[in-house]
Amino acid sequence: MSEYVIDDRTVPRFRVNRKALVDQEVLELEKSKIFDKSWLYVGHDSEVANPRDFRARNVGGRPVIFVRSDDGRVRVFMNTCPHRGTTLCQEPSGSARFLKCYYHAWTFDNAGRLVSLPDEESYGPTFDRENLGLAPAPRLEQYAGFWFLSFDPDIVDLRTYLAGAGEYLDLVADQGASGMTVVPGSQDYSTAANWKLLVENSMDGYHGAPLHQRYFEMVIDAGATFNVTKSRGLDLGNGHAVVITNGELGRPAPPELAPLVDAKRGELVARVGEERAAKMHGTRNLVIFPNFALVDLVGAITIRTFFPVRPDYMEVTAWELAPADEDPRLRRTRADSFNTFWGPAGLATPDDIEALQACQRGFAAHREAVWSDISRGLGTESPTANDEIQMRCFWRRWNELLTGERPIPEPQAPLEPFAASVAAG
Amino acid sequence: MSTVDESRATLSGLRLEIEEFLFAECELIDAWRLDEWIELFSPFGRWLVPGPTLPDGDPNETLYLIDDDAFILHHRVNGLLGRTAHAERPKSRVRHLVGNVRVRPAEHEQISVRANFVVHRTRASITHAYVGEYQHLLERGGPLGFLFVERRSVLDHEALQPQSSISFIL
Numbered sequence: 276m277s278e279y280v281i282d283d284r285t286v287p288r289f290r291v292n293r294k295a296l297v298d299q300e301v302l303e304l305e306k307s308k309i310f311d312k313s314w315l316y317v318g319h320d321s322e323v324a325n326p327r328d329f330r331a332r333n334v335g336g337r338p339v340i341f342v343r344s345d346d347g348r349v350r351v352f353m354n355t356c357p358h359r360g361t362t363l364c365q366e367p368s369g370s371a372r373f374l375k376c377y378y379h380a381w382t383f384d385n386a387g388r389l390v391s392l393p394d395e396e397s398y399g400p401t402f403d404r405e406n407l408g409l410a411p412a413p414r415l416e417q418y419a420g421f422w423f424l425s426f427d428p429d430i431v432d433l434r435t436y437l438a439g440a441g442e443y444l445d446l447v448a449d450q451g452a453s454g455m456t457v458v459p460g461s462q463d464y465s466t467a468a469n470w471k472l473l474v475e476n477s478m479d480g481y482h483g484a485p486l487h488q489r490y491f492e493m494v495i496d497a498g499a500t501f502n503v504t505k506s507r508g509l510d511l512g513n514g515h516a517v518v519i520t521n522g523e524l525g526r527p528a529p530p531e532l533a534p535l536v537d538a539k540r541g542e543l544v545a546r547v548g549e550e551r552a553a554k555m556h557g558t559r560n561l562v563i564f565p566n567f568a569l570v571d572l573v574g575a576i577t578i579r580t581f582f583p584v585r586p587d588y589m590e591v592t593a594w595e596l597a598p599a600d601e602d603p604r605l606r607r608t609r610a611d612s613f614n615t616f617w618g619p620a621g622l623a624t625p626d627d628i629e630a631l632q633a634c635q636r637g638f639a640a641h642r643e644a645v646w647s648d649i650s651r652g653l654g655t656e657s658p659t660a661n662d663e664i665q666m667r668c669f670w671r672r673w674n675e676l677l678t679g680e681r682p683i684p685e686p687q688a689p690l691e692p693f694a695a696s697v698a699a700g
Numbered sequence: 701m702s703t704v705d706e707s708r709a710t711l712s713g714l715r716l717e718i719e720e721f722l723f724a725e726c727e728l729i730d731a732w733r734l735d736e737w738i739e740l741f742s743p744f745g746r747w748l749v750p751g752p753t754l755p756d757g758d759p760n761e762t763l764y765l766i767d768d769d770a771f772i773l774h775h776r777v778n779g780l781l782g783r784t785a786h787a788e789r790p791k792s793r794v795r796h797l798v799g800n801v802r803v804r805p806a807e808h809e810q811i812s813v814r815a816n817f818v819v820h821r822t823r824a825s826i827t828h829a830y831v832g833e834y835q836h837l838l839e840r841g842g843p844l845g846f847l848f849v850e851r852r853s854v855l856d857h858e859a860l861q862p863q864s865s866i867s868f869i870l
Contacts, residue, residue: 367753367858460751460763463859486786489779496775590861595763607760615772620749620765620866622776625787628865636824 280674282682287653289667293641296469302586308676309565310335314423314436316567316580317341317351321420321456321599327371327385331364332592334424336582339412340364341422344386345372349417351424352387352409383409419448420455438512443561447571450555451598452542458595464619468631470566470589473581474669476627477568478518478560480506480660481651486630490616490623497526505693506660508652510684514564514672516665521557521693525574525612528605535602540697549696556697562665564672575613587635593617656688715803718813718838721846726796729869734777737869742839742847747773749853749870752860765866787867793822794868798834810849811838817853819870828863830870831856
């Protein structure tokens with residue numbers, strides 16, 4: 276029996292021991308058994324749209340270079356010179372034909388090959404230039420424009436790993452007639468709390484009404500009529516989960532943009548059909564195990580990753596994803612929706628950050644208040660967005676990787692489509 | 701006095717007026733007198749905080765942290781003064797330092813203002829500093845002599861680490 280997770284179907288009750296959110300030893304196990312053995316999000320195809328485009332960022336605790344080489348292929352290299360270790364890219368983004376280390380002038384092309392270095396002759400005939408290129412990420416694959424890497428060379432392919440989550444990435448990726456793009460810029464922030472709290476918070480409908488009251492008051496004042504009548508939490512396999520609803524939770528577009536909104540909906544229906552367009556309507560909070568969240572909730576889409584620096588401190592990066600070639604007036608409305616809800620300076624996320632930090636402060640009493648209860652909806656086959664199956668999926672997979680205990684999935688009723696068409700929804 | 705001296709004196713006088721305005725504005729913010737602070741915006745005035753990775757970005761093209769029009773500002777202030785802004789219950793202690801004030805006349809009798817800021821925010825016994833430059837556009841009017849056409853707080857930080865968030869008025 277795991278010391279961290281109690282998954283008792285007889286009561287029924289699901290509990291997590293709070294030491295999982297506090298102990299340094301747990302974090303060390305997570306690094307080797309989870310982060311080094313999973314697919315981790317690197318970036319979106321649109322961030323390296325052109326050959327020579329690169330991004331330098333941290334993934335899984337390593338500095339990496341995400342680049343599209345001159346041959347058009349996307350690659351990821353460890354951002355460290357093979358000679359003595361200097362980081363090669365000091366800028367967070369740019370365009371480069373060559374990467375030259377400023378320490379000893381070793382120069383690499385954007386496919387990672389060592390192409391020149393001063394005084395190569397002195398190394399003699401045994402110098403192994405072929406094998407002194409940049410160290411690539413062991414595995415790199417993309418799905419629907421989302422690039423993931425793994426530090427486990429033997430991991431199963433990404434599509435298999437994604438299991439049921441692939442469909443939900445598709446429902447977002449297909450929203451743009453010319454594909455999707457990351458809006459330039461990112462929101463990088465921290466939270467003084469364990470990273471797993473943000474997994475939970477990213478797909479937790481239950482906190483919406485109490486915690487985000489000030490956001491919803493604003494949206495109501497802007498003329499929104501909440502029309503969420505159906506919701507569902509779904510186990511997507513392999514620790515991934517999603518909560519979906521049939522409504523809209525964002526600030527309505529200004530009335531003068533109604534013709535643009537209708538035209539966009541018409542284009543979507545013509546391209547993907549009524550039934551799929553109806554599926555793409557509504558909201559989705561998706562987490563891909565272990566640390567990638569995509570939330571399409573308030574008329575704007577955020578994608579975020581987060582990584583533990585310490586058990587009580589994580590670093591978060593969030594981006595805005597939007598249809599490429601979107602009409603500038605719709606993009607402006609989308610930005611307003613994004614800024615008011617998402618991001619560490621809006622009317623919602625700061626309250627989430629505060630709540631998570633307050634949980635972490637409370638965990639100092641974890642020897643006395645030992646368990647977190649994550650039982651909502653346990654025993655029902657159609658849990659709603661306000662239930663907690665989505666968190667239990669994460670914790671069961673987490674528990675399996677840390678302790679070897681095989682999880683028993685909860686029985687799920689088949690998902691009935693919320694509507695045959697947007698009009699019917 | 702030469703015209704160079706005259707214009708320098710005029711600019712110095714203007715800078716003094718603007719400094720006094722900025723000090724009074726920050727006093728309102730630090731005292732959480734936000735219902736008075738919001739009166740310092742012109743009707744179409746906005747508060748902008750660019751995304752820290754692209755401090756010179758256009759709000760129509762890049763991701764911002766804050767891009768509040770009057771409607772959102774009103775809700776932000778109401779939430780902070782009420783009981784629904786959980787990130788500020790209890791209220792943080794906030795202290796603005798404003799310096800290196802530079803002013804320049806702009807079009808339409810507006811005034812372009814640049815100033816350096818350091819804001820310390822204390823919450824749950826932890827103090828964080830936020831450093832950056834104000835880039836405001838002001839016009840004359842309002843209860844303190846000037847109104848914000850555009851209030852812009854540009855952070856020097858590349859990330860809100862370890863600050864985590866901006867839940868107060870920066």
